[in-house]
Amino acid sequence: MSERRVTLCWPNRIDEAALSGGSWSWGLPRDHLQTPVMAEVAESSDLLPSSTRFDITLPRFRTIAVAALCKHNLSVDARWRVRLFRDEDASEEMWDSGWLPAWPSIYASSELNWEDSNFWSGVPFEEDRQDFTPLAWAFADRPQVCRLVRFEIEDTNNADGVVRIGRCFVGDAWQPQYNAAYGIQYGHDIGTEFESAGNAEMTEYADVKAPKRTVTFSLDHLSEEEGVRRALALQRKQGLHGEVLYTEHKTPGPMAFSRTFMGRQVSVDPLTHPYYATYANTINLKEIL
Known part of the structure; x- marks a missing residue:
């Protein structure tokens, strides 16, 4: 690996x-x-x-x-x-x-x-x-x-x-044979909700929620075996509820710790076949807390 x-x-x-x-x-x-x-x-x-x-x-x-x-x-x-x-x-x-x-x-x-x-x-x-x-x-x-x-x-x-x-x-x-394509997106899903008071200033009161890390990336160069036996298997077996441990780094460290989390799929995209002998799939994960 x-x-x-x-x-x-x-x-x-x-x-x-x-x-x-x-x-x-x-x-x-x-x-x-x-x-x-x-x-x-x-x-x-x-x-x-x-x-x-x-x-x-x-x-x-x-x-x-x-x-x-x-x-x-x-x-x-x-x-x-x-x-x-x-x-x-x-x-x-x-x-x-x-x-x-x-x-x-x-x-x-x-x-x-x-x-x-x-x-x-x-x-x-x-x-x-x-x-x-x-x-x-x-x-x-x-x-x-x-x-x-x-x-x-x-x-x-x-x-x-x-x-x-x-x-x-x-x-x-x-680990896919070829890494994720450029354009990987890291972020946070922040579920904080606000209530506005009835005064003229409409003062806001926050119900603070813990931010959950997210990542979205595209695997654009999958082989047929990787696409069918890995990407589709991930969708079928884990669905939207099953946990997936995600990382970009095998060894812990400052950059690794920020981008390693236990998550779940928030959506599943079709496996596409854009070119000969090449398959692609986009993966969307959100942290489980």
């Missing part, structure tokens, strides 16, 4: 899997990781590493290329790790991400002052975490066919006293 290319990841194999391991709250159980509504979080009983780890056992061999933790409360000092195993007993390891920062570099150096303690790292301050949608992701060195995915989390100094995770993602990834 290329380091920098439009990448679409689906389906989320956690929905068909069996979860085990760790120690989790009775009211906010580990199984909430399988709930697509991210507000229904899974909460650990405490911060012991043995309590915050969990295994995802797949019902049969599946291709896994990427793993992610979505809408988590991990502190800026937290670390996480994901390992893929060929067998259910976790005796045959196929890939190990090693320990990764839960919060990668988010700020570019140009945004920071020389005196800022995070000038070199770009990692946010603890009090700045609420300004971002938490997402930690890791791509395997190559897609692996496996039966078990193990997540480990170390965050023993979390001020909340527990680890909370809104959703976990494990799935395959597709």
Whole structure:
């Protein structure tokens, strides 16, 4: 897989899997990781590493290329790790991400002052975490066919006293042979609503909503196989409700973090056949919060 290319990841194999391991709250159980509504979080009983780890056992061999933790409360000092195993007993390891920062570099150096303690790292301050949608992701060195995915989390100094995770993602990834055409559009869907008072000034009162990131791009140089077996399959399998992990960067960083999100299709466009042996499709995604 290329380091920098439009990448679409689906389906989320956690929905068909069996979860085990760790120690989790009775009211906010580990199984909430399988709930697509991210507000229904899974909460650990405490911060012991043995309590915050969990295994995802797949019902049969599946291709896994990427793993992610979505809408988590991990502190800026937290670390996480994901390992893929060929067998259910976790005796045959196929890939190990090693320990990764839960919060990668988010700020570019140009945004920071020389005196800022995070000038070199770009990692946010603890009090700045609420300004971002938490997402930690890791791509395997190559897609692996496996039966078990193990997540480990170390965050023993979390001020909340527990680890909370809104959703976990494990799935395959597709990078088209040719990147998206120029003209890709990034933006935000801001659902803020206004009410006007009945006074002469018609004073406006805002009902503020969280902005949701959007991306629209065109894949203008698809092969027939990519068009039929990938682009149309994405429409058929995920519809308008199914989640799609989107990124342009395999490795987290300031530019990557701003343009990587869990989203869904907001519309589906026909697969077109404009030239001989060439197919095209436009994809529209909106962030899930």
